[in-house]
Amino acid sequence: MNVEQEVLNANDQWAEELDHPLPEHVTTAKDSVLPPGLGELKIRLGVERWPHSQEQHFRARLADTLLDVMRDGARELGEEILPPHSDVPLDLLRSKRHGSHDWSLPITELERPLWVHLVYGGTRHFAIEYRLAIRINTKWGVAESDHMTPRQLLTSFGFDPNDYSLYQGNSTEPFPPDTPLHLKRGEHFEAQKDGRYGLTAPRGLQTIEDDIAFVCTAGVSARLIAQNGQRFVEVAGLEIPSPPWSGPRATIAIAVPASYPQGGLDGFYLEKTVNQGGSIPYEQPAISLNGRTFALISWHYAAGREWNPRSDDLASHIAHCRGYFLKRGIR
Amino acid sequence: MNLRIAELHWEIVRRLVSLSFSSALKFPPETGCILLLSRNDHPQAQTLLVTDVLPPSDGDFTDQETGAITFTSRYLRKALILVREQGLAGFLTVHTHPGADRQVGFSPYDDRNDPSLMENLHDLQPDGVFGSVVLGKDSACARLWSADKPSYLNELIIVGEQLKFMNLNGRAYAVPPSASDIFDRSLALTGAGALARISRARIGIIGLSGTGMLMAELLMRAGAGELLLFEFDPADRTNLGRVLHLRASDADSATNKALRMAQVIAESGLGAKVTVVPGGDIRDPAVAAELRSCDLLIGCVDRDWPRLILSEVAYQYLIPLIDLGTEIGAANGQLQSLDARVSFVGPGRPCLFCSRVIKQERIRLEGYAPEEQDRVLAMGYSKDIRLKTPAVMVISVF
Numbered sequence: 001m002n003v004e005q006e007v008l009n010a011n012d013q014w015a016e017e018l019d020h021p022l023p024e025h026v027t028t029a030k031d032s033v034l035p036p037g038l039g040e041l042k043i044r045l046g047v048e049r050w051p052h053s054q055e056q057h058f059r060a061r062l063a064d065t066l067l068d069v070m071r072d073g074a075r076e077l078g079e080e081i082l083p084p085h086s087d088v089p090l091d092l093l094r095s096k097r098h099g100s101h102d103w104s105l106p107i108t109e110l111e112r113p114l115w116v117h118l119v120y121g122g123t124r125h126f127a128i129e130y131r132l133a134i135r136i137n138t139k140w141g142v143a144e145s146d147h148m149t150p151r152q153l154l155t156s157f158g159f160d161p162n163d164y165s166l167y168q169g170n171s172t173e174p175f176p177p178d179t180p181l182h183l184k185r186g187e188h189f190e191a192q193k194d195g196r197y198g199l200t201a202p203r204g205l206q207t208i209e210d211d212i213a214f215v216c217t218a219g220v221s222a223r224l225i226a227q228n229g230q231r232f233v234e235v236a237g238l239e240i241p242s243p244p245w246s247g248p249r250a251t252i253a254i255a256v257p258a259s260y261p262q263g264g265l266d267g268f269y270l271e272k273t274v275n276q277g278g279s280i281p282y283e284q285p286a287i288s289l290n291g292r293t294f295a296l297i298s299w300h301y302a303a304g305r306e307w308n309p310r311s312d313d314l315a316s317h318i319a320h321c322r323g324y325f326l327k328r329g330i331r
Numbered sequence: 332m333n334l335r336i337a338e339l340h341w342e343i344v345r346r347l348v349s350l351s352f353s354s355a356l357k358f359p360p361e362t363g364c365i366l367l368l369s370r371n372d373h374p375q376a377q378t379l380l381v382t383d384v385l386p387p388s389d390g391d392f393t394d395q396e397t398g399a400i401t402f403t404s405r406y407l408r409k410a411l412i413l414v415r416e417q418g419l420a421g422f423l424t425v426h427t428h429p430g431a432d433r434q435v436g437f438s439p440y441d442d443r444n445d446p447s448l449m450e451n452l453h454d455l456q457p458d459g460v461f462g463s464v465v466l467g468k469d470s471a472c473a474r475l476w477s478a479d480k481p482s483y484l485n486e487l488i489i490v491g492e493q494l495k496f497m498n499l500n501g502r503a504y505a506v507p508p509s510a511s512d513i514f515d516r517s518l519a520l521t522g523a524g525a526l527a528r529i530s531r532a533r534i535g536i537i538g539l540s541g542t543g544m545l546m547a548e549l550l551m552r553a554g555a556g557e558l559l560l561f562e563f564d565p566a567d568r569t570n571l572g573r574v575l576h577l578r579a580s581d582a583d584s585a586t587n588k589a590l591r592m593a594q595v596i597a598e599s600g601l602g603a604k605v606t607v608v609p610g611g612d613i614r615d616p617a618v619a620a621e622l623r624s625c626d627l628l629i630g631c632v633d634r635d636w637p638r639l640i641l642s643e644v645a646y647q648y649l650i651p652l653i654d655l656g657t658e659i660g661a662a663n664g665q666l667q668s669l670d671a672r673v674s675f676v677g678p679g680r681p682c683l684f685c686s687r688v689i690k691q692e693r694i695r696l697e698g699y700a701p702e703e704q705d706r707v708l709a710m711g712y713s714k715d716i717r718l719k720t721p722a723v724m725v726i727s728v729f
Contacts, residue, residue, distance in 0.1 A: 137454045165404040192408045193451040196444040197426040198399030
């Protein structure tokens with residue numbers, strides 16, 4: 001009988017009894033490696049569903065990783081961990097604390113060998129916390145609850161519900177976005193995107209950058225500037241009637257809400273380089289933009305002709321602003 | 332890579348997008364559809380094939396206006412499910428830019444949105460082929476996407492009563508290309524561009540006997556770019572009276588007739604590249620696979636089974652087939668008939684079954700081994716398919 005076999009035989013009792021103290025030659029392996037051959041020793045382990053179920057028993061090699069243990073334990077419980085074949089399961093593995101019915105926090109180092117887990121105080125009683133793991137396209141994630149709307153699901157998986165719809169299997173009918181789904185573990189959904197094409201972005205879906213690019217192609221000198229987290233479109237060289245204005249061109253700045261274009265544009269700032277006989281009509285407090293002084297002009301859309309994201313854009317708002325210089329309201 | 336489409340499908344596309352180019356509308360809307368694709372993955376002729384047009388139903392487009400169109404996820408999904416169910420290669424979205432005429436291109440808005448759509452489609456169907464086409468009135472631009480990068484398609488080949496070609500780089504062809512001056516004197520017959528097309532085409536000739544040798548000769552002298560020859564029969568003395576270029580020495584040495592023709596073409600100095608397909612029998616699937624590399628097939632076989640194979644390749648891969656047949660009918664030593672036939676086979680045209688050129692019974696008999704053929708013929712229900720009728724060069728020249 002060789003040394004290796006002797007060690008294995010000496011561990012028979014320990015291998016069978018889940019709560020048997022660790023043999024000395026295992027505990028002394030703490031900072032080094034297991035004695036030769038011991039890694040192949042299969043020991044009995046317990047596993048149950050977290051937080052509590054009937055404990056089932058199975059065997060694992062001391063050299064197995066905790067991920068191997070988790071997979072084998074899940075098989076013993078009759079339910080594989082998810083995602084299948086992943087090295088980073090969404091389900092969680094815990095082990096019971098010594099002399100207690102309490103469970104440890106989820107074990108994060110699943111690549112750690114079983115024997116290291118035991119040497120560092122872990123027990124041979126494990127529990128698997130099965131979570132509500134679902135898949136959308138190729139992404140796996142854990143649903144926050146078993147009743148979520150498609151909109152919530154898409155958002156939580158990083159899909160913009162304005163662009164994507166949720167489908168099941170090979171269905172061609174999308175789920176209604178705001179009707180909660182009863183989610184089951186392991187379910188697979190597909191997020192399908194809309195296809196947007198066109199010479200220009202559809203009104204109501206464009207960005208301010210789209211609109212700036214468009215007005216620039218029409219010969220307007222416009223650029224986006226930002227100050228303290230607020231974005232403005234600066235429109236330079238705007239032709240204005242002179243007289244009555246003191247100069248033929250003006251520079252204006254239009255504050256852009258983050259919610260543009262649904263949150264519309266309103267009013268504007270006028271760089272104080274022009275005036276009408278020394279004053280500026282509808283002038284409100286001034287601000288400094290890039291070291292230049294701009295007066296806020298209280299120039300709003302008329303009642304009944306509010307900003308409409310489906311038809312208005314930067315170009316139409318500049319036209320609205322020009323009405324101020326021409327002394328006319330929006331038409 | 333080229334895109335092939337049957338003329339009848341192309342007509343459906345043009346009809347679906349016609350509103351975008353209507354002169355009656357001041358602000359015509361963008362329109363579109365989806366093209367379902369299969370693939371010819373022959374290494375020398377990688378081509379996408381439009382298998383069907385998926386027209387939009389009510390509600391399949393939103394935000395449809397002069398400058399924009401949105402394909403709903405539901406419409407794209409219908410296409411994706413068809414791809415999965417029918418084992419297709421993928422699909423192309425098609426949309427229009429109404430103001431574009433002989434020049435069209437993807438807009439910055441298209442460029443910004445296509446990558447995320449294509450990434451989504453590849454996420455859902457990792458091995459799928461997905462891309463987009465933008466149409467002007469007389470122009471088109473098409474691209475496929477992989478790994479966030481577009482690759483542009485070369486040419487749209489519309490296969491129907493004629494072969495029509497459309498540039499897929501966004502610009503309409505300015506003038507038809509011209510052929511080498513050797514072939515100038517044929518222009519009056521063929522029209523501008525046709526000979527240049529032949530000079531760039533890979534033409535398969537299947538069967539190199541009386542008719543096939545003549546076709547090879549004619550195509551060589553019309554400036555064909557490349558001839559792919561399929562023939563498995565060696566020359567014998569019965570061929571000498573009707574097969575062009577065959578010499579007695581070829582018959583004596585049982586030279587493959589295709590090899591003899593290749594020799595003639597090489598010696599002609601007319602520039603045609605020639606390839607003799609090893610084996611040459613298109614009833615062998617590996618040999619038949621080479622048919623997919625051709626732009627045009629010329630069938631000069633005298634059996635129904637190979638004619639069926641050619642016909643199937645023509646429809647499946649959108650490669651036009653010109654099938655030729657000659658027959659001298661004789662009975663009791665008396666001449667009964669002289670027939671010559673040219674069938675143009677391809678999408679939108681009747682197949683060789685429909686036009687009764689080939690028959691199920693003959694295909695079945697041809698598939699039997701000789702002993703089984705004898706047994707079946709002995710039963711008296713089938714007509715003998717073995718060639719015993721006379722053949723002369725004159726009728727091939729017809």
